[in-house]
Amino acid sequence: MHKPDRDWFIRATQNFDVELTEHRRHQLAIKGELLYAKYCRLNGNGICAESFAEYHMLRGEYIVVIDFLDFLNKTRSNLTDSILISITEDLIQHVEALLAEVRCTF
Secondary structure, eight states: OOOGGGHHHHHHHTTOOOOOOHHHHHHHHHHHHHHHHHHHHTTTOOOHHHHHHHHHHHTTOHHHHHHHHHHHHHHHHHOOOHHHHHHHHHHHHHHHHHHHHHHHTO
């Protein structure tokens, strides 16, 4: 998913990383997990989980995206269903690409 209008925002926010309280970080981790579950129920056709990562990345909350990637990778390693594995791997690739895009602009 590419949103052309976000490029200016990436450049504007590239020099800061927002700090979150541990409580807020935990809340966002739970939200990411719930959106991942929704994404899986949609057979990977929704954008909710990827949009979650993109939103927090654009806000400078990179730790949220990193936490989400950690969750996805741990989840991936415990999956046995080939469809869920594929869906999860695709999502991991999309989120890693989003994060790489921002890191490349530093």
